[in-house]
Amino acid sequence: xxxMPAQAPLxxxxxxxxxxxxxxxxxxxxxxxxLILNVLVVLGPSLATVYYSFTDWSGIGPAxxxxxxxxxxxxxxxxxxxxLLHNAIWFVLFLTVPMVFGLLGAHLLNQVRRFQMLFRAxxxxxxxxxxxxxxxxxxxxxxxxxxxxxxxxxDHAWLGDPSxxxxxxxxxxxxxxxxxxxxxxxxxxQGVDAQLYDAAKVDGANRWQQFKSVTLPGIRPTMVFxxxxxxxxxxxxxxxxxxxTHGGPAHSSDVVSTLMYDEAFNQYSAGYAAxxxxxxxxxxxxxxxxxxxxxxxxxxx
Amino acid sequence: MTVAVTARRDVPQAGRADAPxxxxxxxxxxxxxxxxxxxxLALFAIGPLIAMLFNAFKxxxxxxxxxxxxxxxxxxxxxxxxxxxxxxxxxxRNSVILCLGSALGTCVIAGxxxxxxxxxxxxxxxGVVTYLFLGSAMPVQLFVVPLFSLWTSLHLTDSLFGLxxxxxxxxxxxxxxxxxxxxxxxxxxFVEAARLxxxxxxxxxxxxxxPLAWPGFMTVALIVxxxxxxxxxxxxxxxxxxxKRPISTSFLAFQDQxxxxxxxxSAAALFMLVPVVLLFLSLQRRFVAGLTSGGxx
Numbered sequence: 001x002x003x004m005p006a007q008a009p010l011x012x013x014x015x016x017x018x019x020x021x022x023x024x025x026x027x028x029x030x031x032x033x034x035l036i037l038n039v040l041v042v043l044g045p046s047l048a049t050v051y052y053s054f055t056d057w058s059g060i061g062p063a064x065x066x067x068x069x070x071x072x073x074x075x076x077x078x079x080x081x082x083x084l085l086h087n088a089i090w091f092v093l094f095l096t097v098p099m100v101f102g103l104l105g106a107h108l109l110n111q112v113r114r115f116q117m118l119f120r121a122x123x124x125x126x127x128x129x130x131x132x133x134x135x136x137x138x139x140x141x142x143x144x145x146x147x148x149x150x151x152x153x154x155d156h157a158w159l160g161d162p163s164x165x166x167x168x169x170x171x172x173x174x175x176x177x178x179x180x181x182x183x184x185x186x187x188x189x190q191g192v193d194a195q196l197y198d199a200a201k202v203d204g205a206n207r208w209q210q211f212k213s214v215t216l217p218g219i220r221p222t223m224v225f226x227x228x229x230x231x232x233x234x235x236x237x238x239x240x241x242x243x244x245t246h247g248g249p250a251h252s253s254d255v256v257s258t259l260m261y262d263e264a265f266n267q268y269s270a271g272y273a274a275x276x277x278x279x280x281x282x283x284x285x286x287x288x289x290x291x292x293x294x295x296x297x298x299x300x301x
Numbered sequence: 302m303t304v305a306v307t308a309r310r311d312v313p314q315a316g317r318a319d320a321p322x323x324x325x326x327x328x329x330x331x332x333x334x335x336x337x338x339x340x341x342l343a344l345f346a347i348g349p350l351i352a353m354l355f356n357a358f359k360x361x362x363x364x365x366x367x368x369x370x371x372x373x374x375x376x377x378x379x380x381x382x383x384x385x386x387x388x389x390x391x392x393x394r395n396s397v398i399l400c401l402g403s404a405l406g407t408c409v410i411a412g413x414x415x416x417x418x419x420x421x422x423x424x425x426x427x428g429v430v431t432y433l434f435l436g437s438a439m440p441v442q443l444f445v446v447p448l449f450s451l452w453t454s455l456h457l458t459d460s461l462f463g464l465x466x467x468x469x470x471x472x473x474x475x476x477x478x479x480x481x482x483x484x485x486x487x488x489x490x491f492v493e494a495a496r497l498x499x500x501x502x503x504x505x506x507x508x509x510x511x512p513l514a515w516p517g518f519m520t521v522a523l524i525v526x527x528x529x530x531x532x533x534x535x536x537x538x539x540x541x542x543x544x545k546r547p548i549s550t551s552f553l554a555f556q557d558q559x560x561x562x563x564x565x566x567s568a569a570a571l572f573m574l575v576p577v578v579l580l581f582l583s584l585q586r587r588f589v590a591g592l593t594s595g596g597x598x
Contacts, residue, residue, distance in 0.1 A: 027423030034414040041470035048447035122343040130531035277442035
C-alpha cells in the first residue's frame, strides 16, 4: 500500500467495504440464534395473534375472517368490563401498598450500618420464592379452618368469599413484591449524594423532611420507572390469581389475563382471546411510549 | 443536578422549626426504633414461610389449633409421605433438566448475541437492542395461543425440550442485554490483539469474552435457572402428563389433591423452596444484582 500511494485510495475502498460487509455478516450470524428463536416463539405467533384476532378461530383448525366482531364483542362484554375494573383496583393496590412498604424498608436500611445485607436478604426471599409456594402458604394462612383468622376467632373464607377474593390475592402479591421494591429503592438511595443529607441535617431537617426533600427527589428516575412498569405488571397479573382462585368465585377475581386464558384454553374462543391479548399489548405499548416520551423530555432527571 | 438544587432550596425552610433538637445524641437513640421496624418488616416478609416450615412437622389437628406456633416434635412423616405420593423424585429431576437446559442454552444464545451487539458493530444493532427491550415488556398473552397451536403441530407440547425452547426465547432478551453491559466493559484492544493473532470471532468469543465476562454468565445462569425452577405459566399450559411435569405444576396438583392436609402440603412446598433459599443465601449479591436489572421483565 505504501509503495503505491496514488492507487491506495481507489483500491482500499472496495476492500474496506468488503471487510465491513463481512463484519456485518459475522455480526448478524452471531445474532441469528437469538433472532430465529424470537421469530419462532415470539414474533411469529404475535403476528398470528393479530390475524386471528379478526377471526372466529377455535384454537385448532381453520379460521374464518369476521372483521372487528371480536373487538366489538370485547367492548360490550360485561365480563371484560368487570375484569378491567378488577385490573384497575389491582393497579391501585399494587402501586401503593408495595411502594409504601418498599420505601419504608429501603429508607430504614439506608439509615443503619449493621445487618444491612441480612435484612435485605430477608426482605428479598418472598420475591425469589415460587408463586405456587407463596400461594400455598397464604392459602393455608387464609383458610377458614386453620388460618390466622381462625386463630383470631373469625372463620371467614378470605379466598372463597366473592367480596374479599380479589383483595386477598392482591395482598399476597403485594406481600411477595414489596421486598423487591425495597431492594431496588435501597440501591437507588445509595446513589443519592450523602452531602445532601449532611446539608439537610445542618439545616435541622428531621428524618421525614430529609426523606421528603432529599431521598424522594434523589430516587425520582427509579420511582417514575417503577410507577410506569406497575401499570404493565398490573395488566399482566396472572399466576397468583390463577393458582389461588382461578378468577373465582363467580368471576369475582377475574382480570383480563385470566379471562383471556379461559377463553383460549377452556372456551375454545381463541380468536376472541387473541383480540383480548392484542388489546393488552396495545395498552402496554402506550405505556412504554409514554415512558420514552418522559425520558426524552428529561422529566426523569 | 436538579436534585441538588431542589433539595438545597427546600430543606432549610422545612427544617427550621426542628433545628434546636438536632445533633449526634438524638441520632444514636433513633437507631433502636429503626431496628425494631426493620425486624417487624423482616418478620412480615419471612414469617409466613417460617410458619410453613413449622407446619411441615405438625399434623392437621395441631395446625388447626395454632397455625403459627413451633412444632412440639420433629416428626418427618409429612416429608416421607409427600415425597412418595407427590412423586418428587421425578418432578425434581424434570425441573433440574429444565434449569440446566435453559441456563446453558440461554448463556450460549445470549452470549453470542451480546458479543455481536457489543464488539462487532453490526449495522442495525441498536434497533435489535430496542427490540429486545420492548419485546421483553410485552405480555405473553400476545403470543401464547398461536404458539400453543404451533407447538402442538411440531409435537413440542408435553415435552421438556419444547418448554426449554420457550424459556430460551423468553429469557434470552434479558440475558443478552445483561451480558452486553458486561461485555462492553471488555476493552476493544483485547479483541483487536486476539484478531491480529489470527483468532476467529468464534474463538474470540470463547477464549477472550467468556473468561472475562464470567461473572455475567454466572449471573445469567443463576437467574434463568431460578426462573425455570419457579416458572408456572408456560409449564401449566404446555405440560400435561404427570410424569413430565416440573416441580411447580406438580406441586400445585399435589396441593389440590391434598387441599386440606396443610402439614403434607407444607412439607411438599419445602422441597421446592429450600434449594432456592440455600442457593440465594450463599450467592446473595449475584442474585440481587441480576434480578434487580432483569426482574423488570
